[in-house]
Amino acid sequence: MAEKKTSIGKIFVYGLMALLFVGLGGFGATNFSGNVSNIGSVGDAEIGVQEYYRALRNQIAAIEAQNGQPLTFQQAQEQGVTSQVLAQMVVNAALEDEATKIGISVGDDRLAEEIVNTQAFQGADGQFSRQAYEYALDNAGLSEREFEEGLRADSASTILQGSVLAGIKLPDTYVDTLIGFAGERRAFTWAAYGPENLTTGLPVPTEEQLTAWYEENLSQYTRPETKLITYVWLTPEMILDTVEVDEDSLRAAYAEREAEFNMPERRLVERLVYGDAATAQAALDRVSSGEVTFEDLVAERDLTLSDTDMGDVTQGDLGAAADTVFAADVGTVVGPADSDLGPALFRVNAVLPEQSTSFEDAMPDLRDALALDRARRVIEGQAQGFDDDLAAGATLEELADTSDLQLGKIGWTGNDGDGEIAAYDGFREAAAQATAEDYPTVAQLGDGGIFAMRLEEIMEPAPLPFEDVRDNVATAFENDARTKALVEQAELKATELSEGKTFEALSLTPNTEEGLTRNAFGAELAPGVLDAVFDMEPGDVRAVPGTDGAVVLRLDDILEADSEDESAEMLANLFGDQAASDVSQDLFRALSADIQQRAGVSIDQQAINAVHANFQ
Template sequence: MVKGTAKKASNIFVWIILGLLMIALTGFGITSFSGSASQVGSVGSARITANDYARALQREISAQVAQTGRPVNLNQLTAQGLDRAVLDGLIARAALANETREMGLSIGDLEVARQIRETSGFATPEGGFDRAAYEFALRETGLTPAEFEQNVREDVARSLLQIAVVGGVQAPELFAETLTAYQTETRDFSVLRVTEAQLPTGLAAPSEDDLQAEYAANEAQFMRPEMRAVTYAWVRPSMIMDDMEIDEQALRDLYEERAELYNQPERRLLERLVYPSLEEAEAARASLDAGEASYDDLVAARGLTLEDVDMGEVAAPDLSGAAAEAVFGTEEQEIIGPVESAFGPAIFRVNAVLDATQVPFEEAEEDLSAELAAEAARRAIDDIRGDVDDLLAGGATLEELAGDTLMELGTIEWSPGSDEGIAGYDAFREAAAAAREGDFPELLELSDGGLFAIRLDEVIPPALPPLDEIRDEVAESWLARHRREQLAAHAQELVGRLTRGTALEDLGPAVTQEVQIRRQDFIPDMPPTLVSQIFQLDSPGDTAVIPGADFAVIARLDEINSGTRGSPGAEALLALVSEQVRQSIAQDVFESFGQALEADVGISLSPSVINAVHAQFP
């Protein structure tokens, strides 16, 4: 049993090593270290080489690139403290390697060879060992076979030591059960909404002093962000399409091309259930007519799904003669058949009847004209692209572009989040954000085939508008806060009546009940903190007031339901929690073991070699 466990763990470590090899040092030109500059440090007799450290740093850089999708360099790792984390990981590995040596824990050459031969990354298509692939992978990562094989030996030994240290760790049964009971507990409670209509005096309009106080207390809320004053020249197909001349013959030709779209025969939304023989189909129809089975039951009995039998929209020509006549010969029957189809006896179900459509040219002409006009406008815009580029290259201003071409001039005070007019286009927003004062205008494309060029005139710093300019906004803010406060205060008054014996149901209209609510549940149209506050109540009958923007809530705890014991769901959760707790304890135990080893034998580091490794990275 121990041997089997050790093999499984060692295989895992070989895979880890192989995975790390595939990403280490590729394409970064990290040189090998030798001589006196070859050792970053040591823990006892276990050495941490400069090459080990360089490879570990490169693995971390590669992982960061994969995670963020952006280039990452060593300076960025250092700023986040990740270089130290990488080194700490190597120190921990070295401490374990030193301990395995002290204990005499190792594996033989035959086991190392078996581990490598059984690694699929080094296998031939026939399943044998590919020596060339093995040596190529090691060569790409700067390792010799001897170094890699020693790594395999040490990692398997470390895995055996880890199994010995934490293999017997188990989660305390009471602890796991307590966590599971906490997670599976549910609560029943009643909810009463307190709305503005229930306020005894209603909400008064804010006075001038109220507005002044609101304005002064919330300057950050009313502050306008940095704005960019932008002048732009642009042209879109929709701006010039009305000026495009459309040939009537072209319209008629397009109508003819779309004939199948404008003139469609009657269609049915059909499902077809095919049987091997007519006798089986007739027996199925008999059970259907007798009410012994539904069409869905028949589909399931054939081992099919509704998706398997769905034919979508079907016209009469799409079916064979007998089937077409049967299906399209009636508008009353939902179930048709059995009837012979192209695939054998079948029972059809009609889900909908789509009437034939005939759209004459005169009705379609407006849409067709708009389509051709838009295409012509896009071509016209494309035709002026070269002239506009030449004008801009010659120093023409945007104002001159608007005077000499199809483009129109406009201005906008833009800030991130603006989406009106030209700011509705991603390309404009990106250009406006990147523009600098003094930049020469550049011709850019819009997503609908339009063109534009911009000029940044001024960067307007963030500013607080005068109260008179945003009076309505300040009033709305005051009313929202005042409403929330008044609703919460009135709800607290009602709770006071509860303590004097009034029932919750007598305090207002429509008390609602929520049952079997879990800690992680969310109740729509209720304050988001409602459930969490219910679980903070101690006993049935306790109440809580939860303020909201448009109403406050009085919630009364009615029942605390202990987690269900013995159900498959609860047992599965208990097993999951037990395993998570076991893994957490095992991790803590092993980390403590490693720290004790480091403290026992001592750590030696060479700052000069560490700096030399860092200097090799771009």
């Protein structure tokens, strides 16, 4: 689906705002030498060199801001950014050319309004500033005439684009058809036919059969692209045994966390405050007599239980109400008692007993926590030294021989299960970007650990040798043979069902589904069951492969979409909006293609190359 057009004027404005936000550092306007001022045209609408440069620069900056990391121009080209920007510029120029030919334009008042309301052109008082306007355009390398002409042309193009994109409304029949298809249901009965029902033995495969199976299912036994990586790493846990923690530090940590180790009795309490004690007492009497519950009192005040929840509180948290609340049994409502908000009723929901942990009992946890923290600091202090050694020419193997760093090798495919270190985001990101030209550098793992890596080789996808996966092949062959045998037996049962026998008479345990849709999210059915029942007519019986055997199906009824279902309106809105958007985008894409074909598109590749050279 085509993306909506980004307006030329807004590109200029957003670019200017970006320049202002970064203090113009590194984003100064670039003037291209020579007499070439355009990279191409659509009809009479030209695509300026500077315009293309700014659009491309802004798109790269936007991607960098989104990803939080630099994007080289080579990476931008590989990701198709340059092609996308050029395609968008061509579409913009096509709309501009068409708007000019059919006489669409905007007046000076509309143009002035857009300029005055642009934040980049406002002063400290929030009002339009002529000085700010001139300063921003000058630093962006734009004259007032150039900018205003671009903005005027863009506004005209936007009017043309809006006439296509807006106002598309599909007939109700179209939406109803979509809802009818998505919401149509099937009522059916099914029974599992598992391995315990197998009445025949399974064939013992020959080597030729296993080899044939292996070749027919080669994709299951193909190694993905694999990066062979040598690495060193060091985590706090690796050096815990070498970190000493003295008793004074442990006692200081215990004192700092004493409130955590020694907690007084607490209670989970709800509080309902009243304006005066008499009203609160009357409410308590109604609860005591059984006339109402605490929930009823809360509802009478137009409150919810969450509004009354105090969480877990200590006696010190309750002030004058402490004795009353802490003498109450769980589940009882007591009061009235004074609170900082006035007379209140309290309900006790649970009692959390006092917790007391001595220094001796807390010492193992304290020691682990302190040792881990100190291990992190040790590693942090060593990291720069390791990096300096690598920069001076030391190898990973040499560092592992002379330090606590541990050496390892991994065949990285992009899966967490490739190895213990592959579970770290930092390692995976580095491995994904690693090239043979990279020099090992120290990087963070995220838990206080560090690593450095060296890419040895990139192994292209290739089938694993049959000898290495023979056992897996044999298991898969056996499972497939078992499933086929069970399906054959289940088909005989299906035939008997179609002849009038019941599930029970065939020793099958029936399960009934009253009405499932095509997606039936959460339905505990074997893959393929829903596809099968939506391909059947009422009364049809079929056997299909199941998760661990076969499934016997009988379609009982076809049910229309439930118009009263709460999701029906949501589906109607979703389908209606999506379909209208799809159609409008298709129309816009067709208009753009038609304009380009009629007007003619000319692209100067040498001019584009000159622009790209400024990014190298």
